[in-house]
Amino acid sequence: MTTTTSNINELIILCKKGNQKAQYDVYNLYYKAMYNISLRIVKDSHWAEDIMQEAFLKAFTKLDSFKGEVTFGAWLKRIVINHSLDNYKKLNKEDVSPLDQVLYKVEEDTETESNSIDFSLMQIGQVKEAINNLKENYRIILTLLYIEGYDQEEICDILNINPGNCRTTISRAKSSLLKKLSA
Template identity: 40%
Template sequence: MEKLSYQDVNHHVIERCRQGENRAQYELYKLYSKAMFNVSMRIVNDYAEAEDVLQEAFISAFKNLHTYKGEASFGNWLKRIVVNAAINSIRKKKVELIEIDERIMEDVAEEVCDNDTEWRVEKVRRAVQMLPDGYRVVLTLYLFEGFDHAEIGEVLSVSESTSKSQYSRARKKLLEIMREPQFVA
């Protein structure tokens, strides 16, 4: 018997979901929930809210599965839904986005750490969590989720230049946080 590829299994499960099979929906949820929860958590920065966003995103995905054409991977298609749900959740809190710029996380590391200091991912993660929602969302979408500023602008309903300036301010704020005594030591 020929072993099916991950993509073939995915396609098979998606087709079963389209036919309304609940067990297939659960299988799809199990395949993607952890990764999509992490995406949601990085954006909303609250465990309970991230869980709510995840559930909302999966409900939306299952309702709109007929629109998935397979042009992108299912994971990327689902990530867009999760990102939009997370951003909508933040918008519900009436968060105002300020403006953002640039990409290079290594610049942040060089400015915060000298050459003798090992860059610690945990320190960055904690510092990112301390950013205001608007900053954290743009920084996360750009650095961790790989969106460009045009895509961020589209998702957040802001201009590309607003995304760039928001990113720049987020980066500057991240540096300030990481220079605080609890991060320097």
């Protein structure tokens, strides 16, 4: 069965009315993708499962704030990413500097070179492994950029950083990834 936008919209209307079967159907439609998103951020399967479940609960309780300006999947994805990042920061507080302190401040002589990465000749597993072995801030920003498909403006909003920090961090993360992939 192919799920259409109208089917999802009908399910969302039923969910807003408290229909548990509709909530279960929505959960079944999105749980794998949302779990994978969380897993890429927190890097622990049990933790990702918990975060994903909590994000669904949060989404179902806040369905009235869903206005349909974006697709339901995009709205839910944003909740999962934010919840994953919040939990990751909380649980790693002692081990990791806060993300905004790790991100680089834009210098007057910001690098202007463009680091383009050609993934076509590489195995997906190699690229994922290389990204997972980067520093936390590089891993998160490249995951949002390349895997989740967010643009720089959206990444700035998600990570609560300014555009200059975002561009610099992406540039440095790409350089670091290139070094890891060429090694």
